[in-house]
Amino acid sequence: MKNWLICIDDTDDIGTKGTGEIAEEIAQILAEVSGGKVSFITRHQLFVHPDIPYTSHNSAMCFHLCSPLPQDEILKLAVAHLVAESAPAADPGIAILDTGSVFDASALIDFGRKAKSEVITKATAYALAEQQNISLTEHGGTGQGIIGALAGLGLRLLGNDGRVKGKIKLGQSDEVPHELSVADILAKTGLDAVMSTDEYQLKLDETVQLKGKVKAVYLNHKFVLLVNRDANVWCNASKQVLQHY
Incomplete structure (x- = not known):
């Protein structure tokens, strides 16, 4: 069994299924397929600014998964549901972190904190994800959701941020x-x-x-x-x- 943090952002539009509901469905699929376990889902509030596209609150959704599935299978299953359920006008992104790998938690936490008060570029997010060996992918629209998805990982690692979904x-x-x-x-x-x-x-x-x-x-x-x-x-x-x- 491996431990993973998975975060999604920017999947919805007014009148469509919310990002939290989609995250919950992805978590259930991954748990059922692998016989693994998932945690509560946390909602992480990000910066609200005219330069940042969002539906209503600009929040990312993150959960912990304990599963024997390899990363490529987790990504395949999660992305299939993400793409199927995201709104046509959305800019969805997903981030997946193997918490047992070597990574700089402080760098991710710092990125998450900045995303609560600053406008961050996709290039900055991709550069950090590459440095930390994090799977970070976009799946429609502008792909701006990758920024929130990566920030959500950092805020979950912080351990002092987020409301529990539901x-x-x-x-x-x-x-x-x-x-x-x-x-x-x-x-x-x-x-x-x-x-x-x-x-x-x-x-x-x-x-x-x-x-x-x-x-x-x-x-x-x-x-x-x-x-x-x-x-x-x-x-x-x-x-x-x-x-x-």
């Missing part, structure tokens, strides 16, 4: 809070921890009131339910707080 449903509603212990939350979701916004990790017997839209983030290399204190009660973090991830 909402967490544990019986809560918009109106009525639902209280659960940390132990129950972890068991029901597969998350690694419940953590406060100041990075205190809650104990298993502590309780959290869940209400409305509940989402996880990637923090300290863990998949975390983020919470804050409200009138001495732990509550899931608000949408405004989550926008920082």
Whole structure:
């Protein structure tokens, strides 16, 4: 078994299937074909600028794959689905990193950080991918998606960036809070921890009131339910707080 990070970007258009959904489908295909395992998918917010084409938010989607498949087979399967499902007006790109290979994680992390605040060229992305032996390919349109795909790898390696794709449903509603212990939350979701916004990790017997839209983030290399204190009660973090991830 080998461990891989796979990231895609710029696959959608207004009214079409989102990049996160396509990433989820690719992850499922790769896991089913190889009998491997995939992680949660993380959404990484990139720079929003007039010189950067994007649909609505300019975000890349990344996941970890543990699989016996060789890289060329992973690329073949992933690209087939990427091309089939991407919008005609999209500029999709995909990046694949063998995490067991020799590469400069700090260089990739630096690239990811820059992509959150700077306009980066395709030439810069291709040069870095070649230096780090990363598979970086474009599959339609301008191919600008390769920049976000490579940046997403770096931000996932950073371990402190990204929201986890999907909402967490544990019986809560918009109106009525639902209280659960940390132990129950972890068991029901597969998350690694419940953590406060100041990075205190809650104990298993502590309780959290869940209400409305509940989402996880990637923090300290863990998949975390983020919470804050409200009138001495732990509550899931608000949408405004989550926008920082």
